[in-house]
Amino acid sequence: MKKISRRSFLAVCGTLAAATALTACGGSSSSTASSAAAGSSEAASVEVQDVALKVWGPQEDQVDSSSWLPTMCEQFNDAHPEWNITFTYEVCPEGDASKNVTQDVSTAADVYMFANDQLGTLVQANAIAQLGGSYLDEVLNDNPDTMIESVTSTDGGVYGVPFTGNTWFMYYDTSVFSEDDVKSLDTMLEKGKVAFPLTDSWYIAAFYYANGCTIFGESGMDADAGFDFGGDKAVAVTKYLVNLYNNANFSVDADGSGLSGLREGTVNAIFSGTWNAEAVKEALGDNFGATQLPTITIDGEAKQMRSFAGSKAIGVNPNCQNMQAAVALAVYLGSAEAQKAHYEMRGIVPTSNALSNDATVSADIVAMAQANTIANTSVLQATLPEMGSYWTPSENMGKAIVSGEVTLDNAAEKTEAYNNALNNASM
Template sequence: MKTWKKALLSTAILGTAAVALTACGSSKSSDGGSKAKTDGKTVRLYVDTEQKKAYDEIVANFEKENKDVKVEVKANNSGASNAKTDIAKDPAKYGDVFQVPHDQLGDMAEKGYINEIAPKYADASKAENSELAFNAVNYKGKTYALPYEEQSQFIYYDKTKLTADDVKSWDTLTSKGVLGTNFAVPYNVYPIFFSAGTTLYGENGEKLGDMSVDSDKGVNAMKWFAEQKNNKGVMNTDNTLNQLKSGKVSAIIDGPWSSTSVKEVLGDKMAVAPYPTINIGGEEKQMQAFLGIKSIAVNAKAPDQAGAQKLAAYLTSEAAQLVLFKDQGLVPTNTKAQENADVQASDLTKTVITMAQPGYSTLMPKLAQMSIFWDKATPLINGAYTGQIKEADYKAQLGTFAKDINK
């Protein structure tokens, strides 16, 4: 979730034909069939700086198999997390093919910055990637990018202080150890509302006005936040790593982007696990996280639309995802790549794959209103946790919150 935190090589899927698409920003796709050819222009690929070396390798293989497409790999110093902001400055000057977090796709599609993915590539991606990963790159029934990485938080813990069984339940975890998190960061804790049974912008996160947070289920989530204030096994902190290093906490909520830092603190004592179950509203429920999917999109202003589409498909193929896993530790979305022996040998990667399943996580909504959501969710949750919002006011505050984030 490094990407969301900042904001917040099988070729089976490749046909020999390219795709002919309009570049006018109409967000429509067409498959030109076997007669379609790329026009010989260089396709500019924007990738995060630290991943450029891995992409150089992937692109070299792509160019060997696709002599008609020339690719220039460019390090995007601004990062994928700023794709929506950066492309808006001048779409024609931005990358023809670029990385983007899935939650930015809806706004980019609405503004015509990206083209719909050609059906043959979209259909192949649906067949080859996890269910939530493919759902993430769809908006209003159309596919606007191709997935390649799953990002979710999970539990890191000190296995000399807690056992694998201890961390399966929130009650057991926080009675035998101390968990550190930050209740002022809604990315960490808002999904408790999902565990309680509420929705955010509908079942698919795309329908403005469709939510059930201002309900008894939402009140149950607020009560759960309030209960944690007096839970001696929970520490509210803005620096979980320091608390882990000092030994004041034995477990933290974080993601794969922090694995190196946590390993430096715990060494061989480091262990990982999916989120535990929690007791909410008198029932034992699976604690959920937000799921983020990194994807590859095609700029609607790219001169060579066919070449750009072909490249996007290649960059998200099984083998390309395995290169990114081995070089960068990125968790693949491709289901065959997830079964790879090296991937299965990584407890951390397997944990993220588990967390990316329905029931363990909910996709980050793609609506532009999410920028308002983050601002409004922080005082709501923190207010319940600190007691600044009283139980008698929960329903009213939830109603105000729902109204504010639906504008």
């Protein structure tokens, strides 16, 4: 039997979904946003329709009328003479989208920006529309598979339009570490000072993933598989972390201490994301470097650190009154044209396949570090609501290592307690 690729499967699902007619309100989490009725011949004969759209995004994208969000929305309006759109903009950071949208889906934004780790909660709350038809085709064709998977739910449906990746990688001082040095964390610790946010649960998993631990199975979508952070493989990681913390060339990055250390020269490498790029460039000057994650050495073998990766995306409220315009806007805000403008205006690194060979983007060290990390040294962060059980036990484990509560002697016991806490944590 010929194996069907994930992308082909999604395209088939989208085609089938597009056959389902949409109503303007009362949609379910499986409501499909389709462009089937948007043929140009029909549009030409239809009178101009007045449309109102409420759009939510971060403050930085809507400081004034010349900011990215209003600029893109007005360009979209100009490109669609069939609609006379009145936009209402409200501030909602991507990280707060699920909380704010699910408070009252009926009055929430028609189009909003969200961090993809909230997808499971949004789908469960019937607060995000599934894409279908030509809109789905456009999103599938314009984004890497990893970004598509980041907005794909357990039902196989695609529920958002990615516009940037979301992960962390390594910044380093090129006068201290060579390009070969930064391939191995242990080599780096022999040559310079490294800071890492060990007490931050978004980061600590990178070490456990390196040695084969998993969250919700290999796919990251099997809630019944739970958290596999136990056994010998996990104990070996815990012992590595105890030794790492006690290494004289290692320090815990907390409350900005790593960045301060870069400025002062007491730290030569930190782990962070695009949000700190300008500050790190200022601190390192001509010695600025950024790259994907290094390996660590466990039981004499090099094991690849893997950060959580995801995306930031644009979603559509299934209860909006102007579904066709809302979905078309969402797809436009995630298009190559809008992503390029986002990069030029705010430095938001694009995901679009069409921009992968763009001269400016490909020459950007930070953009390439993020892209390479997502492609080579990351694990797609689970979007299931059950992921909520991960954060507190993982933060506590990092703090216990730093406080000295976890030692080489009790590593096995503490690791099993950590694994049990993950699998029994109350959401």
